[in-house]
Amino acid sequence: MNILSLFVxxxxxxMVLLFLENSKKAIRxxxxxxxxxxxxxxFYIAYSFLTQRQAGADAAYLFTASxxxxxxxxxxxxxxxxxxxxxxxxxxxxxxxxxxxxxxxAIEDQTKEYYLWFLMLSIGVFGFFISINLFTMVLFYxxxxxxxxxxxxxxxxxxxxxxxxxxxxxxxGGSAFLMVGVFGIYFHSAAPGQPYTFEVQEIAKNxxxxxxxxxxxxxxxxxxxxxxxxxxxxxxxxxxxxxxASAPTAVSMLHAGVLMKLGGYGCFRVAMCLMPQxxxxxxxxxxxxxxxxxxxxxxSACVQNDLKYIxxxxxxxxxxxxLFALLMMNKTAMTGAFLQMLSHGLxxxxxxxxxxSIYGRTHTRDIRLMGGMMKIMPVLGVCYVIAGLASxxxxxLSGFVAEMNIFVGSFEHPDMFHRxxxxxxxxxxVITAVYILRVVGKMLFxxxxxxxxxxxxxxxxxxxxxxxxxxxxxxxxxLYPLWIxxxxxxxxxxxxxxx
Amino acid sequence: xxxxxxxxxxxxxxxxxxxxxxxLSDLILGEKSKRCFQPLxxxxxxxxxxxxxxxGCETLPSxxxxxxxxxxxxxxxxxxxxxxxxxxxxxFFLSYEWNQTTNKENIAEFYLxxxxxxxxxxxxxxxxxxxxxxxxxxxxxxxxxxxxxxDKKKKVxxxxxxxxxxxxxxxxxxxxxxxxxxxxxCGGSLYFADVANNFAGxxxxxxxxxxxxxxxxxxxxxxxxxxxxxxxxxxxxxPVSAYLSVMSKGAAAFxxxxxLWKAFSCSSAPEISESWKNIIWWIxxxxxxxxxxxxxxxxxxxxxxxxxxxxxxxxxxxxxxAGTDNGMGSMIYYILVYLFTNLAAFGVISDIENQTGKxxxxxxxxxxxxxPRLAVVMMLAMFxxxxxxxxxxxFSKFFIFAAAAEQGEYLLVFLALANTIISLxxxxxxxxxxxxxxxxxxxxxxxxxxxxxxxxxxxxxGVVVLGFISPLYESIIHWSFGI
Numbered sequence: 014m015n016i017l018s019l020f021v022x023x024x025x026x027x028m029v030l031l032f033l034e035n036s037k038k039a040i041r042x043x044x045x046x047x048x049x050x051x052x053x054x055x056f057y058i059a060y061s062f063l064t065q066r067q068a069g070a071d072a073a074y075l076f077t078a079s080x081x082x083x084x085x086x087x088x089x090x091x092x093x094x095x096x097x098x099x100x101x102x103x104x105x106x107x108x109x110x111x112x113x114x115x116x117x118x119a120i121e122d123q124t125k126e127y128y129l130w131f132l133m134l135s136i137g138v139f140g141f142f143i144s145i146n147l148f149t150m151v152l153f154y155x156x157x158x159x160x161x162x163x164x165x166x167x168x169x170x171x172x173x174x175x176x177x178x179x180x181x182x183x184x185x186g187g188s189a190f191l192m193v194g195v196f197g198i199y200f201h202s203a204a205p206g207q208p209y210t211f212e213v214q215e216i217a218k219n220x221x222x223x224x225x226x227x228x229x230x231x232x233x234x235x236x237x238x239x240x241x242x243x244x245x246x247x248x249x250x251x252x253x254x255x256x257x258a259s260a261p262t263a264v265s266m267l268h269a270g271v272l273m274k275l276g277g278y279g280c281f282r283v284a285m286c287l288m289p290q291x292x293x294x295x296x297x298x299x300x301x302x303x304x305x306x307x308x309x310x311x312x313s314a315c316v317q318n319d320l321k322y323i324x325x326x327x328x329x330x331x332x333x334x335x336l337f338a339l340l341m342m343n344k345t346a347m348t349g350a351f352l353q354m355l356s357h358g359l360x361x362x363x364x365x366x367x368x369x370s371i372y373g374r375t376h377t378r379d380i381r382l383m384g385g386m387m388k389i390m391p392v393l394g395v396c397y398v399i400a401g402l403a404s405x406x407x408x409x410l411s412g413f414v415a416e417m418n419i420f421v422g423s424f425e426h427p428d429m430f431h432r433x434x435x436x437x438x439x440x441x442x443v444i445t446a447v448y449i450l451r452v453v454g455k456m457l458f459x460x461x462x463x464x465x466x467x468x469x470x471x472x473x474x475x476x477x478x479x480x481x482x483x484x485x486x487x488x489x490x491x492l493y494p495l496w497i498x499x500x501x502x503x504x505x506x507x508x509x510x511x512x
Numbered sequence: 513x514x515x516x517x518x519x520x521x522x523x524x525x526x527x528x529x530x531x532x533x534x535x536l537s538d539l540i541l542g543e544k545s546k547r548c549f550q551p552l553x554x555x556x557x558x559x560x561x562x563x564x565x566x567x568g569c570e571t572l573p574s575x576x577x578x579x580x581x582x583x584x585x586x587x588x589x590x591x592x593x594x595x596x597x598x599x600x601x602x603x604f605f606l607s608y609e610w611n612q613t614t615n616k617e618n619i620a621e622f623y624l625x626x627x628x629x630x631x632x633x634x635x636x637x638x639x640x641x642x643x644x645x646x647x648x649x650x651x652x653x654x655x656x657x658x659x660x661x662x663d664k665k666k667k668v669x670x671x672x673x674x675x676x677x678x679x680x681x682x683x684x685x686x687x688x689x690x691x692x693x694x695x696x697x698c699g700g701s702l703y704f705a706d707v708a709n710n711f712a713g714x715x716x717x718x719x720x721x722x723x724x725x726x727x728x729x730x731x732x733x734x735x736x737x738x739x740x741x742x743x744x745x746x747x748x749x750x751p752v753s754a755y756l757s758v759m760s761k762g763a764a765a766f767x768x769x770x771x772l773w774k775a776f777s778c779s780s781a782p783e784i785s786e787s788w789k790n791i792i793w794w795i796x797x798x799x800x801x802x803x804x805x806x807x808x809x810x811x812x813x814x815x816x817x818x819x820x821x822x823x824x825x826x827x828x829x830x831x832x833x834a835g836t837d838n839g840m841g842s843m844i845y846y847i848l849v850y851l852f853t854n855l856a857a858f859g860v861i862s863d864i865e866n867q868t869g870k871x872x873x874x875x876x877x878x879x880x881x882x883x884p885r886l887a888v889v890m891m892l893a894m895f896x897x898x899x900x901x902x903x904x905x906x907f908s909k910f911f912i913f914a915a916a917a918e919q920g921e922y923l924l925v926f927l928a929l930a931n932t933i934i935s936l937x938x939x940x941x942x943x944x945x946x947x948x949x950x951x952x953x954x955x956x957x958x959x960x961x962x963x964x965x966x967x968x969x970x971x972x973x974g975v976v977v978l979g980f981i982s983p984l985y986e987s988i989i990h991w992s993f994g995i
Contacts, residue, residue: 083982086838086989087914148910152901159900162940166948174948178940185936189929192910196917196925 015078016058017093020103020139023051024132031128040124048111051139055107059100063500066097073214073507074145087199088210092146097504098351101497102142102278105358108486109270110135112479113263116366119373119475120168120261127168130160131263138271147195147211147283151188154243154279157272158184161256161264169259170372180256184243191239191279197224197232198287213282220287226294233291236284237299244276244336245329246299247306254313257325262369265321269328270362274354277335281350285339289511296340297430303340304434306333311444315451320371320378323448324364327404330441331357337438338419341431342512344505346422349415351501355490356411360403363483367397370476374469380452383466384459390471394457396480401449403487406442411490414498416442520578520585523564523593524634530560531627538620546619550611553623554604561597568594577640581703584640587991592766592844593634596759599851600630603759605967606859607751609960610866615749618662625655625662626755633763637770642691642702645767646684649731652760653680660748660756672747679730679740687727693720694775704774711776713784721776721788728771731764732825735799742806745818750865753814754858757821762847765825769832769840773994777835785835792833797927800826804934811872813861816938817854820897823935824850827912827928834915841989842911848984849896849908852974857893859968860886863960870955873942877951883958887946889972894939896975899932904978911985 027047034040058076065075074094083089095103113131120127137157144150158181166177201224202209202216210216224232242249253273257265285292310330317323331353338350370393371386372378387394403410406417423435461467472480490497518525534553541549568590576585603626611619632651639645657680661673695702697717698710711717730737745753772792777785803823810816828850831843863886865871880887896905909932913925960968978984 083985085986086841086918087911089982152906155901155906159895163943163947166944174944178937178944181940182933182937186930186933189926189933192913192929193917193922193926196914197922199914200918 015076015093017076017078017095017143019054020051020143021136023047023054024136024139028129028132031125031132034125037124040128041118044114044117044128048107048114051107052111055103058095059104059500062095062097062100063496066500066503073504077145079212087148088208089148090146090212091149092212093143094145095143097500097502098278098281099142101351101355101501102274103139105274105355106135106138106142106271108482109267109358109362110138112362112366112482113266113270115475115479115482116266116369117261117263119369122168127164127261130164131267134160134164134264134267134272138267138275141275142278145213147198147213147216149211150279150283151191151195154191154275155185155188157275158188161260161268161272164264165256165260168261168264170261171259172255173259176255176259180252183249183252187239187242187249189239190235190242194232194236194239194283197228197235198283201228213287216287221290224288226290229288229291230295233284233288233295234298236288237280237292237295240276240279240284241299241302241336242276244273244280245306245310245332246276246336247302247309247329247333250306250310250329253329254322254325257328257365258319258321262365262373265365265369266362269325269365270358273328273332274335274358277332277339277350277354280336281339281347285342286508286511292340292342293512296342300337300340300431300434303333303337304438306330307337307438307441308444309333311441311448314448315444317448318379318381320368320380320452320456321365323380323452324361324368327445327448328357328361330445331361331404334416334419334438334441337434338422341419341423341426342509343422343425344502344509345418345425347505347509348498348502349418349420349422352411352418352490352494352498353415355497356403356415356487359411359483359487359490360400363396363400363480363487364404366476366479366483367393367400370472370480371397375463375466380456382462383456385457385461385466387457389461389466389469392472392477393480396484397457398453399484399487401453403491405446405449409488409491411487411494414491414494418498517578520576521583521638523567523585523590524631524638526560526563527627527631527634530556531624531631534620534623534627538624550608550619550623553620554601554608557597557604557623557627558601561594561601564590564594564597581640581705582644583638585638586993588840588844588988588993589638591988591991592637592762592847595844595848595851596630596633596763599759599762599855600626600755602851602855602859602967602970603751603755605963606754606855606862607749608963610749610751610862613866615662618664622659622662625659628655629653629659630759633759636763636767639767639770641704642694642707642775645771646688646691648767649687649727649764650684652763653684653731656680656756656760659752660744662752663749666747668747669749670747672744675740675747676744683727683730683737686723690720690723690725690727693717694724704771707775708778711778711784713787718787722791724771725768725788725791728764728768729795732761732768732829733822734795734825734829735802735822738799738803738822741822742810742815742818745821746812746814750814750858750862753817754855754862757817757858758847758851758854761821761825761828762851765828765832765843765847769843772832773835789833789835792829793921793924796826796829796833796924799823799829800928800931804931804938807935808938810938811874813871813873813876813942816873816942817857817861820935820938821854823931824854824897826931827909830912830916830921830924830928833921833924834919836915836918836994837992838918838989838994839912839915840992840994841985842908842915844988844992845985846908846912849904849974849978852971852978853893853896853905856889856968856971856975857897859964859971860890860893863958863964863968864955867958868955873945875955876942876945877949878954879946882954882956886958886960889968890946891943892972892975894942898936898939900936902976902979904975907979907985
């Protein structure tokens with residue numbers, strides 16, 4: 014058995030165990046051990062990936078394994094494999110899943126069902142990142158979507174049912190675009206008469222030979238939009254603020270932290286890598302859309318008063334930045350894009366984790382009704398400031414590394430169009446500082462608005478585990494980014510030549 | 513006459529044997545031993561099902577005909593008949609409790625009529641000419657009307673039966689008119705092969721074909737011939753609705769496909785099949801959309817499933833438009849998955865209706881807190897109907913869309929996929945009612961009888977594992993044929 018399949022098997026085993034357990038203690042123990050095991054596994058994989066690369070293994074994907082599933086009309090394999098980019102994504106996912114499990118310890122209502130759905134979500138996420146077969150990618154992608162409905166609809170807050178339905182339907186709508194694209198790709202993946210394939214590597218070799226360029230344009234647009242919906246690309250981002258605002262803490266963490274990265278990763282892996290010519294031709298359309306996401310999201314965040322809405326719009330802006338950088342199609346910007354995925358994933362997870370903790374105490378997320386939190390709950394307050402600083406790109410934290418790469422890379426394009434959009438996107442950094450500091454100033458340092466808040470307590474142990482885990486990861490990327498940016502960059506070398 | 517021809521149709525002979533045996537045993541069994549009838553009927557039918565599977569295991573020659581080509585059979589025909597047998601068996605299990613309580617006086621009628629309709633479907637599937645096909649269709653339709661009206665104490669049931677028989681009679685009249693025109697314009701023969709040789713796609717012939725299609729569209733309840741569906745499903749006893757929604761639809765869709773391919777296409781002149789492909793294209797789009805949009809507004813779950821089954825029929829027809837062996841295989845796989853899924857949904861509804869009389873979606877609020885198992889089964893059925901992985905519905909949808917996409921029907925596939933989003937909305941409404949909504953008066957905890965428990969377990973296992981069993985789909989594809 015392939016070691017990568019453990020990423021799917023461990024959650025499945027955990028689901029079975031949870032199904033058999035009834036006491037809350039046992040459920041918590043299972044979640045804590047299982048998710049920590051995944052973090053260890055992810056780091057082990059990263060370590061052995063790097064050692065194998067150093068030892069000279071230069072295949073595009075390592076740890077590959079393939080198992081025939083369907084044959085004949087549809088040739089479907091369960092194929093797994095990872096390159097540097099997937100390793101980074103696996104690290105991110107496992108950390109967020111672990112911290113998310115700890116952050117969900119506060120859930121009292123139907124704990125078992127909650128964790129079952131939570132694990133199904135993580136199966137989808139992990140499965141997607143280890144797949145190198147289009148069919149299983151789509152399969153895991155949709156597996157990750159549907160638990161969101163019940164997680165938000167049942168355990169959420171506010172207009173949760175509306176938000177859950179909106180989110181599910183919009184993302185499924187995206188997958189409708191995606192599916193048509195996948196069919197188009199599949200039926201052009203080999204010479205007529207030859208057996209078609211869903212294998213990403215095979216398709217990458219064949220597609221440009223057997224698919225006429227005007228069809229490539231259509232299917233590139235379809236797949237890019239399909240994944241772009243999940244990456245909160247303007248104008249398909251509207252599910253994101255409502256969904257994030259209504260979701261329970263850990264679900265917001267996982268969703269903004271990992272699931273939205275599925276969108277960017279998919280845009281890159283499926284739309285761009287398979288149809289490089291078309292992505293060259295159509296990049297301008299999507300640069301306009303993603304550029305709009307970047308500054309539109311940032312401006313919207315400035316006028317929100319709900320903490321979760323602020324971070325949801327900030328996610329739109331940052332995820333727009335990811336897609337924007339991918340479309341620049343050079344090594345520096347793309348490395349930045351993946352670093353931004355990591356950095357944004359960790360720091361948004363941290364934000365939502367802290368907001369969940371604060372909301373659990375104050376029962377309000379309106380920043381106008383809160384103040385002086387730094388005095389009342391210093392640990393949470395300090396963590397919030399750190400998250401904010403990472404978000405606005407302070408050197409030494411992960412956000413700076415990512416944004417630096419992105420803007421240096423985008424500025425490499427000398428033409429007017431790219432310059433204008435790069436500068437527009439750059440302005441978002443300033444605006445980010447505005448909305449982050451506004452929250453910090455009002456909520457953490459302002460005068461206490463509500464005397465009841467003075468009685469509130471600070472973080473409990475599991476909240477500390479979740480928050481500190483994320484902060485440490487952010488600091489590691491910020492202080493020592495080279496190993497991870499090299500890992501990503503090396504995998505990009507071969508791909509960048511395509512464009 | 514060469515009586516050895518009956519050996520070719522062993523499956524039908526076996527079913528006819530079951531029918532006669534049950535008829536006789538109903539006569540012979542006295543009042544006291546009446547309660548034995550139901551187990552006996554299920555047992556005999558189960559034996560027939562097993563025999564059918566045994567027959568289906570042999571590899572038949574590709575053109576196995578009897579009575580000068582009136583009757584055809586092959587592995588794929590066998591397979592579909594076996595699916596129908598299996599589905600009928602599940603329906604029998606589901607209806608066990610209902611027969612014991614509500615339908616006490618008509619137990620024998622229920623079994624006999626159901627098996628007669630099944631016999632009609634067999635003939636429809638295996639028909640090699642229009643005459644046998646028409647006989648099969650009528651044998652499947654007329655007892656069905658009686659089944660729909662079986663609940664004699666309920667007005668809605670009688671109303672549903674009347675609606676069904678009137679529209680069925682009207683549509684089969686239209687169809688018969690079409691067949692007579694085809695007979696006249698295609699060289700005076702009713703054999704599919706002869707019609708295919710003489711069918712040149714002239715306007716008159718196309719008109720005849722459309723009249724013929726109207727009749728079949730009624731059976732599959734494709735828009736605009738769907739108006740009977742909701743009322744009939746709502747009024748009919750729930751096991752009958754379940755039977756109607758899966759078996760009747762599956763058999764008719766397969767027969768429709770065979771006739772379109774065998775009688776109205778010619779492999780050397782593909783432009784002929786273009787004449788109906790356009791019509792089918794529009795029918796699919798309208799059927800899926802109308803079914804979905806009307807399903808959103810339904811509160812009664814039986815009506816809701818009726819409209820959902822209309823849109824599912826549209827998806828089934830995607831296999832027809834492809835016109836390839838992959839299309840046929842995907843369609844049969846779709847029917848198989850749909851059988852498990854829809855029977856699971858109807859099984860839950862039937863259980864709850866039997867014991868509490870509640871069929872509205874609002875009544876299902878908070879079902880998970882009182883009946884977690886039924887709620888989970890219903891949820892799996894809804895997810896599978898909506899095409900959510902890793903449940904079987906995702907695979908069947910993916911395959912049938914792929915079959916259509918293979919022929920370049922990308923726009924159609926896109927419209928169908930966009931429609932799955934609408935359908936997901938109303939399937940999720942049911943899930944929401946059960947898992948998210950709260951109710952002050954939830955449905956009391958129900959203890960299902962053993963038979964329906966067994967049926968629901970089988971269906972649930974089917975929904976969960978069917979997608980992972982790839983040899984099943986591969987062998988269907990291997991047996992199927994195209995234009």
